[in-house]
Amino acid sequence: MRDAEQTRQKILEVSADEIHKNGFTATSLSCILARCEISKGALYHHFANKMELGYAVFEEVYAPAFIALWQPPVEADDPIEGLCEFFSAMSKNISCDELVCGCPLNNLCQEMSGVDEGFRIRILAMQQQLNLLIATNLSRVSRQLRPELDFSQVAYFIVSTFHGSSSLSKSSLNKELFDKVIKELCRYMRQLKS
Amino acid sequence: MRDAEQTRQKILEVSADEIHKNGFTATSLSCILARCEISKGALYHHFANKMELGYAVFEEVYAPAFIALWQPPVEADDPIEGLCEFFSAMSKNISCDELVCGCPLNNLCQEMSGVDEGFRIRILAMQQQLNLLIATNLSRVSRQLRPELDFSQVAYFIVSTFHGSSSLSKSSLNKELFDKVIKELCRYMRQLKS
């Protein structure tokens, strides 16, 4: 019955969900404890404080999930089409409830970058890793693309637009505006081909 | 010495600044009171509660400033060039400290849309007003633009990208990534011309 690692994973999983829904600051430890059915002592046995719990959630839950999400479309034979299908599928399949929660990376970037240096550094590293992933795979098929393109610039642009559209959806409570931006994003990306 | 309207304006001004820097929830009334050099009684004489203060800040400070900021470039003879110059000037002139604070509208959208319906409605109305402003002025010069464009879609796309790049800057603490996205955004916008 007493499995330390299992307890730790449960805490991470529940915390990730709560932070995704409420943000880091608004997520209360007592709520996490209730959902995990553990005591405060158990949580503080595994994590030094709330901030360290947040870092662990970022590194062990959000970061791997984020890469696992973006890597397949970007590493497809045609990364442009891969991303278009990726975004379109998201727009089609995601529920409104999920959409309104936004992207965990973007949420934390907005909320925590200016407040805590530890979060800021981790978020920035993730942004750069994603940028490199996209830019590298664009340059892989550079023969098919317009000659004047700056791939890193294009990569940051794509991710910015996606995050901006996630943000936009939070106020509209429906997919309509998200769909519009995604459609235009796909049009933009296909135009990158000469 | 006793000027109710002046007190009210001072509260709004200081609150707008604090909310811009810290977000709505993280902004404490005691901090506002200290900066205004007033008592808690004074604040609650002018505003029913913190939420009503937030609404007033949005309606009386953020919304007018937002329109005053976007209207001139969009209503220029050439709205595409107007927006390009608008973004480029912002990228050139804004300080890192300001940049890191982000756009008040986008900040509140992220933080409050899912938490409070009153905020959500006001934010959505602002987004739609801005969208209409941009889309209308694009259609004004539609002769110069590609025929297949959906102006509302393009408008939401532009604003999403701008907000996404503001978010991105929060983690990088410098203008570099913001500059990159803005450059690509200008390239995109000029491509709207056939």
Add this chain to the structure above:
DNA sequence: TTTGCAACCGACCTATCGGTCGGTTAAACT
């Protein structure tokens, strides 16, 4: 069987939050 320690418990602490309310002050009106 005993011992040691990781794992876990939960009462308690301090700080801070938004909000209340009885009282005071200043200025305008009669």
Add this chain to the structure above:
DNA sequence: AGTTTAACCGACCGATAGGTCGGTTGCAAA
């Protein structure tokens, strides 16, 4: 001058937050 009331004061309140710590429990090694 007296009265009324908007404007303002600040001590106080309950709720909740993150965090602490002495104690208990269960399992594994000696």
